[in-house]
Amino acid sequence: MVTPPVSAAENMAVDHALLRRARKTGESVLRVYSWREPTVSLGRNQPAQGAYDAERAKELGVSIVRRPTGGRAVVHWREVTYSVTAPIRGRLSESYVATNRLLVNALQRLGVDADLAGDQTPIPKLSTSPCFDAAAPGEVVARGRKLVGSAQWREDGATMQHGSILIDDDQPLLAAIATQPTPLPAAPATLHTLLGRAPGPDAIAAALHDALDATLSAPAEPFTFDTETCREAAVLRAHYEADAWTWRR
Amino acid sequence: MAVIPDDLLYTADHEYIQLGRDGVAQIGITDYAQQELGDIVYVELPKVGAKFQAHDVFGTVEAVKAVSELFSPIAGEVVEINTRLDKEPALINSDPYGAGWMLKLRVADPKNREGLLTAAQYAERVGA
Numbered sequence: 213m214v215t216p217p218v219s220a221a222e223n224m225a226v227d228h229a230l231l232r233r234a235r236k237t238g239e240s241v242l243r244v245y246s247w248r249e250p251t252v253s254l255g256r257n258q259p260a261q262g263a264y265d266a267e268r269a270k271e272l273g274v275s276i277v278r279r280p281t282g283g284r285a286v287v288h289w290r291e292v293t294y295s296v297t298a299p300i301r302g303r304l305s306e307s308y309v310a311t312n313r314l315l316v317n318a319l320q321r322l323g324v325d326a327d328l329a330g331d332q333t334p335i336p337k338l339s340t341s342p343c344f345d346a347a348a349p350g351e352v353v354a355r356g357r358k359l360v361g362s363a364q365w366r367e368d369g370a371t372m373q374h375g376s377i378l379i380d381d382d383q384p385l386l387a388a389i390a391t392q393p394t395p396l397p398a399a400p401a402t403l404h405t406l407l408g409r410a411p412g413p414d415a416i417a418a419a420l421h422d423a424l425d426a427t428l429s430a431p432a433e434p435f436t437f438d439t440e441t442c443r444e445a446a447v448l449r450a451h452y453e454a455d456a457w458t459w460r461r
Numbered sequence: 462m463a464v465i466p467d468d469l470l471y472t473a474d475h476e477y478i479q480l481g482r483d484g485v486a487q488i489g490i491t492d493y494a495q496q497e498l499g500d501i502v503y504v505e506l507p508k509v510g511a512k513f514q515a516h517d518v519f520g521t522v523e524a525v526k527a528v529s530e531l532f533s534p535i536a537g538e539v540v541e542i543n544t545r546l547d548k549e550p551a552l553i554n555s556d557p558y559g560a561g562w563m564l565k566l567r568v569a570d571p572k573n574r575e576g577l578l579t580a581a582q583y584a585e586r587v588g589a
Contacts (some may be wrong), residue, residue, distance in 0.1 A: 255523075256521070256523065256528050257502075257503040257505060257521070257523050257528070280528070280578055281527075282503075282523040282524070282525075282527060282528040303497060305497050305499070308527065340498075348525045349499075349525070363527070363528075364527040364528070365527065365528045365529075366527060366529040366530070367529075367530050368474075368530065369508070401523075409568075
């Protein structure tokens with residue numbers, strides 16, 4: 213499913229509602245989406261109070277939202293975000309690897325020499341440093357740099373993984389809204405630098421769809437929102453809009 | 462191979478519970494769960510005095526890339542939390558049944574063990 217750009221809170225609410233739907237129906241959904249305005253998404257548990265200047269972000273037209281998933285801050289703008297919501301079947305660790313392999317397959321279809329970071333990759337600490345500063349074991353990398361930042365949430369029999377596939381590098385925006393002078397992180401890998409062209413969101417979504425079909429015994433079916441999922445997302449949006457959630461740490 | 466001590470009870474959500482004679486139970490996540498999660502970087506625990514029913518969410522644990530919810534195995538009131546985990550969450554990886562315990566709960570009804578699994582039942586469930 214490809215959804216049009218919406219607000220930061222709405223994007224998180226839709227993913228959350230799809231997670232609940234996966235638990236109830238046992239069905240999995242791959243969603244590909246983008247954002248209505250440049251957005252910083254914070255990791256569920258990362259420190260943010262005093263680290264980012266909300267007023268400065270507003271002046272720059274940047275939204276800030278806190279994800280339900282772990283990890284560190286990501287700037288979403290010239291990128292594509294994916295989410296996979298599914299019931300948990302089998303071992304907990306397998307779904308993370310399976311989704312990342314799907315991403316590698318899709319990126320290879322676009323012509324990118326993508327791979328998964330090895331198990332010996334150092335473990336990044338939970339901090340205000342950007343998500344794309346360093347890859348964790350099993351994440352998608354290209355030419356030794358992180359290309360896709362992903363995080364997962366497991367809740368009562370269902371799992372949701374979402375992540376950002378960079379077309380161009382907007383991550384320095386994090387330094388622009390930081391309250392303390394922050395050195396710019398090393399540039400991540402982007403599709404533009406790797407391919408010499410910037411594929412659009414539709415091309416990336418098509419590659420993901422083809423990669424998904426290649427892993428399934430039957431073609432994936434188009435998804436249409438049902439009334440209950442829409443209603444759940446509308447309720448959850450208020451949670452993701454609330455300062456009490458965004459600035460909880 | 463995950464360690465599953467015989468003297469503990471377990472949940473299908475991978476928490477363990479050690480019931481004490483004083484009516485206080487020690488709760489954490491199993492060795493199998495910490496292996497599945499990988500390196501744990503943060504734990505969110507409730508405040509002392511919080512009350513839970515069985516299967517209520519009492520917190521979250523964040524591994525390198527995954528956040529998982531934590532479910533209370535039994536009804537009761539929190540009497541102590543493991544404050545060491547705030548700075549040393551990796552204790553859950555290194556010693557899940559010892560220094561990596563998460564909270565102590567005054568159990569509402571120590572005789573009610575509905576939904577809890579023995580070590581053998583839990584081992585069968587996780588294929589250990």
